[in-house]
Amino acid sequence: MTIHIGAKSGEIAETVLLPGDPYRAKWAAETFLSDVKLVNEVRGMLGYTGTWNGQRVTIQGSGMGMPSLSIYVNELIRDYGARTLIRIGSCGGMQDKVAVRDVILAMTATTLSTPSRGIFKEVNFAPCADWSLLKAAADAAQAKGTTTHVGGIYSSDVFYDERPDLNEQMVRHGILGVEMEAAELYNLAARHGCRALAVLTVSDHLLTGEALPSDQRERSFGEMVEIALEAAFSEVP
Numbered sequence: 001m002t003i004h005i006g007a008k009s010g011e012i013a014e015t016v017l018l019p020g021d022p023y024r025a026k027w028a029a030e031t032f033l034s035d036v037k038l039v040n041e042v043r044g045m046l047g048y049t050g051t052w053n054g055q056r057v058t059i060q061g062s063g064m065g066m067p068s069l070s071i072y073v074n075e076l077i078r079d080y081g082a083r084t085l086i087r088i089g090s091c092g093g094m095q096d097k098v099a100v101r102d103v104i105l106a107m108t109a110t111t112l113s114t115p116s117r118g119i120f121k122e123v124n125f126a127p128c129a130d131w132s133l134l135k136a137a138a139d140a141a142q143a144k145g146t147t148t149h150v151g152g153i154y155s156s157d158v159f160y161d162e163r164p165d166l167n168e169q170m171v172r173h174g175i176l177g178v179e180m181e182a183a184e185l186y187n188l189a190a191r192h193g194c195r196a197l198a199v200l201t202v203s204d205h206l207l208t209g210e211a212l213p214s215d216q217r218e219r220s221f222g223e224m225v226e227i228a229l230e231a232a233f234s235e236v237p
């Protein structure tokens with residue numbers, strides 16, 4: 001047990017899927033895993049371990065924002081031995097070619113700041129996805145026929161943004177979507193020699209104003225979960 005995760009030693013798998021929403025963790029575990037066990041409910045941040053195609057997987061809520069994700073990912077890696085961490089999140093679309101319900105695979109994550117800013121100081125570290133996971137996820141998405149975009153995303157510290165000029169610059173520089181956690185996941189994976197990827201479903205669109213309701217963000221992003229599971233257990237040389 002750690003301060004924020006109540007699982008016993010051995011109850012967390014080496015492969016962990018990380019939705020921000022703990023109820024998406026519950027839905028995904030109950031929908032896609034077998035032999036599911038609730039392994040964490042500290043602070044209501046639900047975590048489940050089960051099997052997918054005979055492989056052990058944990059699906060653990062990470063909360064909203066990089067400071068929250070940082071707590072869970074630090075404990076998952078350092079105390080439970082997690083090695084492959086895949087965020088399964090929602091995001092806002094930022095390009096005309098990106099539609100609501102499309103999937104985005106985050107190759108890089110641009111930020112204004114992250115919880116790692118204090119150690120990088122004057123360095124602008126470039127958080128990026130693990131190549132083997134990115135390649136496997138792109139292949140899995142293509143095989144499914146899911147409309148998928150691979151490229152840069154923006155990990156913001158705020159949902160309610162008072163600086164529309166920043167989003168304008170992101171759009172201008174080809175950023176596909178905005179969310180709030182991937183950059184720090186990539187920083188932590190790099191620091192600890194782990195593999196990480198963010199697989200995102202577009203839940204709303206900054207250019208069109210279209211937006212899905214919260215129940216659909218919680219329970220309807222199944223292709224994203226399947227892509228993450230297939231990527232986690234693919235062999236990519």
Ligand SMILES: O=P(O)(O)O[C@H]1O[C@H](CO)[C@@H](O)[C@H]1O
Pocket residue numbers: 019020021063064065088089090091159178179180181217
């Ligand atoms: O749907 P999740 O995974 O929580 O991701 C997105 O949704 C939340 C904001 O509504 C932020 O956590 C953002 O990153």
Ligand SMILES: O=c1cc[nH]c(=O)[nH]1
Pocket residue numbers: 090091092093159178179180203204
């Ligand atoms: O962080 C997020 C998530 C979904 N949509 C947004 O606009 N921002």
